[in-house]
Amino acid sequence: MNQSTRAIKSPPQPDNGRGFDVARLIAQRALQIDASGIRKVFDLAGTLKDPINLSIGQPDFDVPEPIKQRAIEAIREGKNRYTPTQGIGALLEPLRRQVIDRTGWKDPGVLILSGTSAGIMLAMFATLDPGDEVLLLDPYFVMYQHLPRLIGAIPVPVDCYPDFRLHPERIEAAVTRRTKMLVLCSPNNPTGIAFTATELRAAADLARRHRLLVLSDEIYDAFCYQPHESIAPLLPEQCVLLKGYSKTYAMTGWRLGYAAGPKAIVEQMTKLQQYTFVCAPSPAQYAALELVHGHRVDMSGQIDAYRRKRDRVAEGLRERFEIQPPGGAFYFFPKAPGKESATEFVARAIANNLLIIPGSVFSRRDTHFRLSYATSDAMLEKGIALLNRLADG
Ligand SMILES: Cc1ncc(COP(=O)(O)O)c(C=O)c1O
Numbered sequence: 001m002n003q004s005t006r007a008i009k010s011p012p013q014p015d016n017g018r019g020f021d022v023a024r025l026i027a028q029r030a031l032q033i034d035a036s037g038i039r040k041v042f043d044l045a046g047t048l049k050d051p052i053n054l055s056i057g058q059p060d061f062d063v064p065e066p067i068k069q070r071a072i073e074a075i076r077e078g079k080n081r082y083t084p085t086q087g088i089g090a091l092l093e094p095l096r097r098q099v100i101d102r103t104g105w106k107d108p109g110v111l112i113l114s115g116t117s118a119g120i121m122l123a124m125f126a127t128l129d130p131g132d133e134v135l136l137l138d139p140y141f142v143m144y145q146h147l148p149r150l151i152g153a154i155p156v157p158v159d160c161y162p163d164f165r166l167h168p169e170r171i172e173a174a175v176t177r178r179t180k181m182l183v184l185c186s187p188n189n190p191t192g193i194a195f196t197a198t199e200l201r202a203a204a205d206l207a208r209r210h211r212l213l214v215l216s217d218e219i220y221d222a223f224c225y226q227p228h229e230s231i232a233p234l235l236p237e238q239c240v241l242l243k244g245y246s247k248t249y250a251m252t253g254w255r256l257g258y259a260a261g262p263k264a265i266v267e268q269m270t271k272l273q274q275y276t277f278v279c280a281p282s283p284a285q286y287a288a289l290e291l292v293h294g295h296r297v298d299m300s301g302q303i304d305a306y307r308r309k310r311d312r313v314a315e316g317l318r319e320r321f322e323i324q325p326p327g328g329a330f331y332f333f334p335k336a337p338g339k340e341s342a343t344e345f346v347a348r349a350i351a352n353n354l355l356i357i358p359g360s361v362f363s364r365r366d367t368h369f370r371l372s373y374a375t376s377d378a379m380l381e382k383g384i385a386l387l388n389r390l391a392d393g
């Protein structure tokens with residue numbers, strides 16, 4: 001047998017002789033992220049028949065027609081290529097003016113993103129070094145704890161139970177020499193809590209004293225059932241503001257958001273975007289022109305409907321659940337009733353065809369669960385009735 005025939009018939013043997021051990025190729029960075037909690041819920045969702053699904057983190061209405069039309073026109077007109085890294089000028093400039101109007105910032109940098117998620121990632125990658133500490137208010141949106149770890153930075157949860165308000169003294173107690181960033185999300189996922197101007201003033205004061213960068217995730221700003229307050233105007237030099245289209249216009253699959261902040265930081269984020277996401281999806285950017293130029297798309301009907309759903313859930317769960325009435329977003333974060341852990345309660349809910357998410361996915365604690373009311377009134381009524389039955393044992 002000559003050399004070449006042997007090479008074809010017997011390929012190089014993998015080192016363990018049983019097959020190629022692909023697990024050896026996986027980086028510690030990826031392995032350290034445990035997504036099992038939320039994955040279990042979604043795996044179970046796939047096995048249930050017509051579940052009462054109160055686990056969804058996106059609106060139940062569809063993208064408004066004028067935005068769809070703009071996207072279709074953009075695709076037909078050939079707006080299908082890369083855009084400039086920072087986004088198309090026609091959208092960027094009105095957004096910049098909007099940011100200046102709303103924050104009073106003088107000359108902010110603005111970057112159009114592939115979803116707010118990209119902004120969280122780019123802001124962290126542009127500002128955090130290994131060993132830097134990032135303060136998160138616990139419970140927190142899942143990404144906030146994983147992304148710092150990818151950099152070797154350290155997420156530091158600040159417990160905000162049982163009222164989920166912003167407690168400046170607890171945040172301050174967690175500050176060390178290595179603290180660089182404070183992440184805020186208002187209205188909040190998973191609690192629905194919206195911070196007041198007084199709370200945000202206290203946070204801004206603390207950020208100034210300790211020279212922290214505040215990452216302010218305001219993706220749920222449209223779903224605010226009280227006036228929306230932002231920390232951004234208070235911190236012109238040390239805040240990165242993140243806004244999104246996913247929730248407000250139900251465009252979760254279109255991947256569009258934007259960041260604004262000090263030019264020096266946004267320039268670094270733009271450079272990182274150039275070598276990662278490249279640009280936000282072109283048709284989605286053109287479609288968003290409808291929101292800055294065209295006759296503004298009115299979402300007040302949808303927002304009012306969500307306010308009513310919030311009120312209905314609050315009333316429906318009040319007797320048997322400990323709840324903090326949310327000021328925004330479309331979530332409640334009730335305590336599991338009795339002595340059960342959240343995981344145990346959620347397992348029982350799922351066994352009864354109800355999908356909710358255990359609080360341990362968003363928290364160091366396993367005591368609460370997230371319920372989304374972004375669903376039909378009929379589904380909500382079924383969910384409320386079943387939750388009350390489960391609470392009764
Ligand atoms: C608090 C928060 N921030 C960011 C995101 C990500 O949104 P996007 O679709 O804009 O990436 C979500 C989505 O659930 C969220 O809840």
